[in-house]
Amino acid sequence: MADHTQHSSGGGKVLPLASKPFAPDDEAALRESLKRCSPSTFEAAVQFRKTGNADHVPAVVIGVIERFVEPDLRAKLKDADDDLRLIEDLGIDSLTMMEIVILVEEVLQLSINNDELRNLRTVGDVKTFIDCKIRGLPLPRPTKFLPIEHIGSVMPIQPPFLFLNEASVSSTGANGKYKITGQEFFLQGHFKDNPVMPASIMLEALGQLAVLFLLEGAPTEPGKAIGANTIFFTGCEGVRAHRMCKPGDILTLSIKPKRMKMPLATFEGAIRVGQEKAVIAEDITLTFAYVEAAAAPARVDGEARPGVASDGGANPPLKVAINA
Amino acid sequence: MPRVFITGLGFITSIGNDAKGVEGSLRELRHGFELYPPFQKPDIACKVIGTIKGFSTDSTDPEDWTYPEAYEIKRETIRSMAPHGLYAHCAFLQAITDAKLADGDISNRDTGLFAASGGSPMLTYFHHERMLRLGPARCSPLGIVASIVGTLNFNLVAAFRIQGASCGFSSACASSAHALAYAFDEISLGRQKRMFVAGGEDGNRDAILPFAGMRTLSLQTDPALASRPFDAARDGFVGTGGGAVAVLESESEVKRRGVTPYCEVAGWGQASDGYNVAISHPDGAGSRVAMENALSASGIGAAAVDYVNAHATSTLIGDVSEARALKSVFGEMGVRPAISSTKALTGHGLSMSGVMEVGFCALMFRHGFVPGSAHISNLDPSCEGLNIIRASSTQAPKVVLKNSSGFGGANVALLLRRA
Numbered sequence: 001m002a003d004h005t006q007h008s009s010g011g012g013k014v015l016p017l018a019s020k021p022f023a024p025d026d027e028a029a030l031r032e033s034l035k036r037c038s039p040s041t042f043e044a045a046v047q048f049r050k051t052g053n054a055d056h057v058p059a060v061v062i063g064v065i066e067r068f069v070e071p072d073l074r075a076k077l078k079d080a081d082d083d084l085r086l087i088e089d090l091g092i093d094s095l096t097m098m099e100i101v102i103l104v105e106e107v108l109q110l111s112i113n114n115d116e117l118r119n120l121r122t123v124g125d126v127k128t129f130i131d132c133k134i135r136g137l138p139l140p141r142p143t144k145f146l147p148i149e150h151i152g153s154v155m156p157i158q159p160p161f162l163f164l165n166e167a168s169v170s171s172t173g174a175n176g177k178y179k180i181t182g183q184e185f186f187l188q189g190h191f192k193d194n195p196v197m198p199a200s201i202m203l204e205a206l207g208q209l210a211v212l213f214l215l216e217g218a219p220t221e222p223g224k225a226i227g228a229n230t231i232f233f234t235g236c237e238g239v240r241a242h243r244m245c246k247p248g249d250i251l252t253l254s255i256k257p258k259r260m261k262m263p264l265a266t267f268e269g270a271i272r273v274g275q276e277k278a279v280i281a282e283d284i285t286l287t288f289a290y291v292e293a294a295a296a297p298a299r300v301d302g303e304a305r306p307g308v309a310s311d312g313g314a315n316p317p318l319k320v321a322i323n324a
Numbered sequence: 325m326p327r328v329f330i331t332g333l334g335f336i337t338s339i340g341n342d343a344k345g346v347e348g349s350l351r352e353l354r355h356g357f358e359l360y361p362p363f364q365k366p367d368i369a370c371k372v373i374g375t376i377k378g379f380s381t382d383s384t385d386p387e388d389w390t391y392p393e394a395y396e397i398k399r400e401t402i403r404s405m406a407p408h409g410l411y412a413h414c415a416f417l418q419a420i421t422d423a424k425l426a427d428g429d430i431s432n433r434d435t436g437l438f439a440a441s442g443g444s445p446m447l448t449y450f451h452h453e454r455m456l457r458l459g460p461a462r463c464s465p466l467g468i469v470a471s472i473v474g475t476l477n478f479n480l481v482a483a484f485r486i487q488g489a490s491c492g493f494s495s496a497c498a499s500s501a502h503a504l505a506y507a508f509d510e511i512s513l514g515r516q517k518r519m520f521v522a523g524g525e526d527g528n529r530d531a532i533l534p535f536a537g538m539r540t541l542s543l544q545t546d547p548a549l550a551s552r553p554f555d556a557a558r559d560g561f562v563g564t565g566g567g568a569v570a571v572l573e574s575e576s577e578v579k580r581r582g583v584t585p586y587c588e589v590a591g592w593g594q595a596s597d598g599y600n601v602a603i604s605h606p607d608g609a610g611s612r613v614a615m616e617n618a619l620s621a622s623g624i625g626a627a628a629v630d631y632v633n634a635h636a637t638s639t640l641i642g643d644v645s646e647a648r649a650l651k652s653v654f655g656e657m658g659v660r661p662a663i664s665s666t667k668a669l670t671g672h673g674l675s676m677s678g679v680m681e682v683g684f685c686a687l688m689f690r691h692g693f694v695p696g697s698a699h700i701s702n703l704d705p706s707c708e709g710l711n712i713i714r715a716s717s718t719q720a721p722k723v724v725l726k727n728s729s730g731f732g733g734a735n736v737a738l739l740l741r742r743a
Contacts, residue, residue, distance in 0.1 A: 068399075091400075096400065099465060
């Protein structure tokens with residue numbers, strides 16, 4: 001199985017760079033190219049050009065993106081997660097994207113095709129993409145944004161026990177959102193006259209996002225798919241709840257795979273509300289099994305059904321979730 | 325037909341970066357010329373240009389530029405500009421304020437924008453050379469819209485969210501006169517209620533020095549002597565850049581908004597020399613017909629014109645040809661309007677000059693003066709008989725004729741009338 005967790009596997013790997021040694025002239029040119037970027041961006045670029053160590057690439061890429069973002073939006077980039085969207089959150093239009101790419105190409109000495117750009121929607125997409133280019137790895141599948149109809153159609157878990165309103169899945173992880181409506185049946189008793197989202201349910205929500213990742217984002221063997229009905233919870237460790245979550249809160253969930261070897265997949269997970277940490281889980285482990293790709297009806301179905309579901313009426317429990 | 329008025333002005337010019345500064349320079353005949361550092365080389369015979377003060381746009385990277393603090397321009401707006409895009413953008417902001425336009429008056433289907441510039445030779449060269457050297461993949465995605473003729477309208481229309489008519493005009497030194505003339509038509513035909521007219525030129529080495537190839541630039545090293553239209557010793561024009569913007573509005577808009585216009589645009593005419601690609605007709609044939617067409621289109625008799633802002637750029641052939649055209653239009657009627665060329669002070673703003681000089685005339689109506697034709701020591705004998713005034717007067721004009729001519733023998737004459 002391909003190593004899909006590139007971010008954690010960097011480990012100072014040195015790559016043979018085909019280009020000529022880094023000369024003082026190159027450094028001057030690099031300084032000129034990066035003159036509007038932070039000093040640390042320039043330093044990272046110098047280090048990369050000298051050593052070929054791909055661990056410096058994310059700092060360069062983020063530094064270049066920052067340089068093209070309007071000053072009043074730069075704060076977002078400072079404490080951003082990889083899910084920050086280029087267009088919606090950072091105001092980067094397609095022409096600015098080209099400017100970013102040209103500068104990255106120049107600084108890292110690589111070339112990027114137009115086709116390859118189309119799928120880059122988040123900061124994480126860009127980092128992963130450049131990282132793969134540098135390491136000569138196959139390019140990741142683009143981040144998929146999944147509406148509730150699609151989530152409902154592929155997941156073995158269904159309302160009223162589905163705790164995802166929307167999600168995005170890439171080959172390196174998944175992100176999701178869930179709004180606590182106050183109508184969740186268990187809040188009637190948890191607690192008396194004081195509805196608080198149970199920590200166990202929040203852990204469940206992270207687990208559900210991990211299930212979605214296995215079904216929609218995880219790399220598989222040729223001809224195989226992970227069976228939706230083969231995935232079960234086995235354990236979790238290092239769980240901490242930092243903040244009470246109540247009706248009206250929007251949970252921002254994220255999971256990243258740490259290890260994945262049949263039949264176990266281990267993830268780290270976190271939930272935030274706005275910028276506040278709510279829950280972290282160091283390890284969430286699920287079991288799974290492969291089935292023949294053709295025998296994974298849920299996924300095939302999932303491609304065809306969103307249109308039907310969004311017509312409304314067909315699936316009342318899902319509709320409740322959509323309205324959430 | 326709706327009448328058309330000028331209600332707002334903006335200037336970034338060699339003689340001032342706002343209406344007040346420009347007015348003072350015109351009245352007191354203060355020129356805007358300096359020895360231009362990039363020209364102080366042995367192989368460059370031309371030394372003087374009309375410089376833009378308070379701006380630095382030498383870099384090919386707009387983010388390096390500096391400009392007065394009063395203007396705030398975002399990176400996403402400035403990144404696709406040529407130097408003259410910046411000048412005109414600033415002039416545009418002045419014009420909006422000057423015309424007292426509310427936000428809703430600018431971005432709507434009844435408000436358009438016509439513009440004129442010669443494009444940006446500096447950026448064209450920079451991006452083109454880079455493309456040939458490094459390949460198209462290393463080229464800025466905005467190189468084209470920053471460089472080509474049309475860059476001014478592209479940028480202004482986008483920056484100010486213009487939703488009405490928009491177009492660029494390219495008839496060399498008659499370009500922005502054409503733009504203003506057709507903007508007048510746009511309103512008088514009832515198609516638009518308001519038109520912005522913008523002119524701009526980089527006015528830097530790459531925009532001006534190519535004219536040395538046709539030996540048409542003044543080689544004078546004394547800034548005070550370099551531009552002297554109608555003088556016997558004139559030896560060519562002095563280049564300049566900048567940005568100028570005029571706001572034209574229909575009578576009903578002027579009334580609705582309750583603003584006081586500078587003057588009325590009464591009409592215009594045009595005609596071509598049909599003679600030479602770059603040399604004006606020796607008798608000013610096209611210019612004469614353009615003036616006659618303007619007078620008849622406006623229903624104004626030649627005798628009513630009391631001031632002519634000449635095109636005269638200080639070239640040997642051009643000034644005489646315009647003088648002959650003026651003689652044939654006014655001399656035969658026995659009238660002698662005051663004539664001056666403000667290019668003696670500003671230099672030749674090429675595509676920008678038409679709207680810039682209409683703006684000057686608008687200031688004369690409001691502030692009651694007519695500038696003299698500066699730097700004349702010995703009037704060219706072929707201009708004798710014309711009332712070329714040397715000193716400024718403090719009398720507001722009643723009817724002004726503004727001439728503009730460009731390569732190919734294009735001639736535009738605009739008539740302005742006291743509102």
